[in-house]
Amino acid sequence: MATNRPGNDRVNLADVAKSAGVHVSTASRALNPATRSVVSDATVAKVMEAAGRLGYRPNPLARGLRTDRTFTVGIVVPDLENPLFPPLVRGAEGALGAEGYSLLVGNTDNDREHTAAVVSALVDQRVDGLILATAELGDGMLPALRNEGVTVVLVNREADDPSIPAVVGDDDAGVGLAVDHLVELGHRAIGHVAGPHRLSTGVARAAAFRDHMKRHGLDGAVVEAGWFQMEPGLAAATELLDRHPGLTAIVAANDLLALGAYRAVIETGRKVGAGVSVTGYNDMPFVDLMMPPLTTVRVPYREMGAQAARTLVAILGGAEPPDTVRMAPELCVRGSTAPPP
Amino acid sequence: MATNRPGNDRVNLADVAKSAGVHVSTASRALNPATRSVVSDATVAKVMEAAGRLGYRPNPLARGLRTDRTFTVGIVVPDLENPLFPPLVRGAEGALGAEGYSLLVGNTDNDREHTAAVVSALVDQRVDGLILATAELGDGMLPALRNEGVTVVLVNREADDPSIPAVVGDDDAGVGLAVDHLVELGHRAIGHVAGPHRLSTGVARAAAFRDHMKRHGLDGAVVEAGWFQMEPGLAAATELLDRHPGLTAIVAANDLLALGAYRAVIETGRKVGAGVSVTGYNDMPFVDLMMPPLTTVRVPYREMGAQAARTLVAILGGAEPPDTVRMAPELCVRGSTAPPP
DNA sequence: CACCGCGCTGCAATCGATTGCAGACACGGG
DNA sequence: CCCGTGTCTGCAATCGATTGCAGCGCGGTG
Numbered sequence: 001m002a003t004n005r006p007g008n009d010r011v012n013l014a015d016v017a018k019s020a021g022v023h024v025s026t027a028s029r030a031l032n033p034a035t036r037s038v039v040s041d042a043t044v045a046k047v048m049e050a051a052g053r054l055g056y057r058p059n060p061l062a063r064g065l066r067t068d069r070t071f072t073v074g075i076v077v078p079d080l081e082n083p084l085f086p087p088l089v090r091g092a093e094g095a096l097g098a099e100g101y102s103l104l105v106g107n108t109d110n111d112r113e114h115t116a117a118v119v120s121a122l123v124d125q126r127v128d129g130l131i132l133a134t135a136e137l138g139d140g141m142l143p144a145l146r147n148e149g150v151t152v153v154l155v156n157r158e159a160d161d162p163s164i165p166a167v168v169g170d171d172d173a174g175v176g177l178a179v180d181h182l183v184e185l186g187h188r189a190i191g192h193v194a195g196p197h198r199l200s201t202g203v204a205r206a207a208a209f210r211d212h213m214k215r216h217g218l219d220g221a222v223v224e225a226g227w228f229q230m231e232p233g234l235a236a237a238t239e240l241l242d243r244h245p246g247l248t249a250i251v252a253a254n255d256l257l258a259l260g261a262y263r264a265v266i267e268t269g270r271k272v273g274a275g276v277s278v279t280g281y282n283d284m285p286f287v288d289l290m291m292p293p294l295t296t297v298r299v300p301y302r303e304m305g306a307q308a309a310r311t312l313v314a315i316l317g318g319a320e321p322p323d324t325v326r327m328a329p330e331l332c333v334r335g336s337t338a339p340p341p
Numbered sequence: 342m343a344t345n346r347p348g349n350d351r352v353n354l355a356d357v358a359k360s361a362g363v364h365v366s367t368a369s370r371a372l373n374p375a376t377r378s379v380v381s382d383a384t385v386a387k388v389m390e391a392a393g394r395l396g397y398r399p400n401p402l403a404r405g406l407r408t409d410r411t412f413t414v415g416i417v418v419p420d421l422e423n424p425l426f427p428p429l430v431r432g433a434e435g436a437l438g439a440e441g442y443s444l445l446v447g448n449t450d451n452d453r454e455h456t457a458a459v460v461s462a463l464v465d466q467r468v469d470g471l472i473l474a475t476a477e478l479g480d481g482m483l484p485a486l487r488n489e490g491v492t493v494v495l496v497n498r499e500a501d502d503p504s505i506p507a508v509v510g511d512d513d514a515g516v517g518l519a520v521d522h523l524v525e526l527g528h529r530a531i532g533h534v535a536g537p538h539r540l541s542t543g544v545a546r547a548a549a550f551r552d553h554m555k556r557h558g559l560d561g562a563v564v565e566a567g568w569f570q571m572e573p574g575l576a577a578a579t580e581l582l583d584r585h586p587g588l589t590a591i592v593a594a595n596d597l598l599a600l601g602a603y604r605a606v607i608e609t610g611r612k613v614g615a616g617v618s619v620t621g622y623n624d625m626p627f628v629d630l631m632m633p634p635l636t637t638v639r640v641p642y643r644e645m646g647a648q649a650a651r652t653l654v655a656i657l658g659g660a661e662p663p664d665t666v667r668m669a670p671e672l673c674v675r676g677s678t679a680p681p682p
Numbered sequence: 683c684a685c686c687g688c689g690c691t692g693c694a695a696t697c698g699a700t701t702g703c704a705g706a707c708a709c710g711g712g
Numbered sequence: 713c714c715c716g717t718g719t720c721t722g723c724a725a726t727c728g729a730t731t732g733c734a735g736c737g738c739g740g741t742g
Contacts, residue, residue, distance in 0.1 A: 012727095012728055012729085013728065013729060013730095014728080014729095022691075022692090023691065023692050023693080024692095024728090024729080024730095025691075025692065025693080025694090025729090025730075025731075026690085026691055026692075027729095028729060028730060028731085029691090029730090029731090032730085035730090035731085038689080038690070038691090039690070039691080040689080040690060040691090043690080043691080057465050058465075058728085058729070059406070059467065059727085059728050059729070060465065060466055060467060061402050061405045061406040061411065061467060061727085061728075061729095062406050062697090062727070062728030062729040062730085063728080063729055063730075064402045064697090064729095065400070065402040065403050065406055065696090065697045065698065065699095065727090065728080065729080065730095066696070066697050066728085066729055066730045066731085067697085067729085067730070068697080070402065072445075072466070079431075080427040080428075080430055080431040080434075081427050081428055081431055081626075081643075083424065083427075083626060085427075086421045086422050086424075086426075086427050087421075087422055089421055089446065090420075090421040090422055090448050093421075093446055093447065093448050094448065097447075097458075097459070097462065102445050102462060102463070102466050103445060103446055104413075104443050104444060104445055104446075105430065105434055105444055105445075105446050106434065106438075107431050107434050107435065117438075118438070121438065121443060122443070124398050124399075124401065125401055125413070125443050126400070126401060126402060230630060259630055284627070285422075285424060285626070285627070286625070286626070286627045286628075287627075289571060289600055289631075290630075290631075291632060302422075353697095353698055353699085354698065354699060354700095355698080355699095363721075363722090364721065364722050364723080365698090365699080365700095365722095366699090366700075366701075366721075366722065366723080366724090367720085367721055367722075368699095369699060369700060369701085370700090370701090370721090373699095373700085376700090376701085379719085379720070379721090380720070380721080381719080381720060381721090384720080384721080399698085399699070400697085400698050400699070402697085402698080402699095403697070403698030403699045403700085403727090404698080404699055404700075405699095405727090406697090406698080406699080406700095406726090406727045406728065406729095407698085407699055407700045407701085407726070407727050408699085408700070408727085409727080
């Protein structure tokens, strides 16, 4: 009645070696592409055949113990339920899987203490590297990680220390796309519902808005929303429309703010699109199902995740850490923008 | 110019033992709660002090190599970008972290071959267990996993083999909540936009709809949508309203189908809520921002993920696999339902 | 013919923690 | 005074793969 452990019958390198009639070290070298060249072709063939026949799978624990590599990387996100992050994780998972790596995920709930706990759990698991998408990492966690010899790549965020590689969306270009689109449609009186100045994206997009308006010789009004949510967006857009009744278009720093702007426009008795044009940012799921469907800037989050993963793997492979990579966004033109009335 | 490896200075058990003046085996026993009792209190104190002082973190690779446990579990989902799954993953991650486990994620793109590859990558990584949320696992993958000695828990899905534990939402109860709510509001002519009969949720919710209608002594019309998307929902709801012009309410098998029903209702010149009531299923993000906000059944995906994780850990700890766990859904009443005109 | 070199394979140490077994020591009873 | 018993600690094997080093045999060269 002893518990049966089917796992015991796993074949190990010794089984393969015995079956091929060689020593385990020879088998190891034959199976490892990097050392294969020192083994004779005939022996390689024998070993490969035996490995295939027995269904040999190397034990990553034993390998890792010896080589100090786990072929595992961790990704840390603030909140998986925020639709921003799943594409990031998915992109990273896909790219890593293709390189033979597995992905551990950690969710921090935007809590500093929790973040530290999650990161150290990952480090304790001996991940080869870390992809960090958390907005704030207090207490110089980055230098500490560097001291521990952990390779880090940031995504959707940059560090004060520019030597840490990062993959981010190009906010300046994205806002430029929105502004250009509106100007092309004939809009001149354009306002901006900005994100909170506490967050770097809030600041960056507001600055980009002013710059691009100036480039067109225009002057744009800006009102800051307290948070990247619909209600603050409604409030900010209402204020914007109160102060500048002649506005014909609103560039929102975020899709949720744009939906807030929808409400504000409707409450002033005008229509979104035909009356006041509105653009968002991020192309969240379902914004194409709104009425009208939202014109917005799509940030290639999935590609950013994949790019961050590839960068990390390259560095682990000995490549030089690259500078910050800025991924080009794309404008999704839908029903919420139209020529001014 | 040799590369500096700060990782080399990691303290290991030998360092702790030396610093505490005991043998490594004694240190090991002192640090392991399960074996601690065989070591004298004084020695335990010495070892713990040394471990704390040196910042000792056990090497999970060495431990795992010896004990054949990695304290790692894998979760396999079809598509992380489907808003259903992030809460599942997040719930699992949270519950596992609390138990000292880490979570590896795999994304299958609903592709059978890819699924097999992802699962075997996870098994090769020697995960202690697997949480599977993939709808279809062809080719008796489940029995194969069992043979390999991998512990599996299903989530959001049941197996033909009832001995495999599963955590699912209670579709029957959920549809019951929607029907009861509508009947209570005074509706009698209620139709159902069903999901595809290929998928178990499609079948289950349609059956539940008929049962609950019958319980109220009513007879409900059902039209099947070809896929859980908005367009098929629009088509099915249009057909439903054509065939039964007297309908005052629609129960959709899914939020996207409900949004399709919105369009169908509007196209017949009526209003959602005041004219025809509509309910959804899942409470996806942003359906509360629709116009009108969607009344829908919330499935506790996060709790389901957490429950699956806890179940898995319990089984790994030697507990008996439980029967299928059905989690109770909850009705979110919003603007899309109202008394019939 | 002897020696050298080279290509290939085997030996054994190693990574770091766990654990069965046995030794050391103290204490109490016969 | 000796021995049994029980408590604690140390020894060494072990998990499975990697890798520096040594050895073997063969062929070529002086």
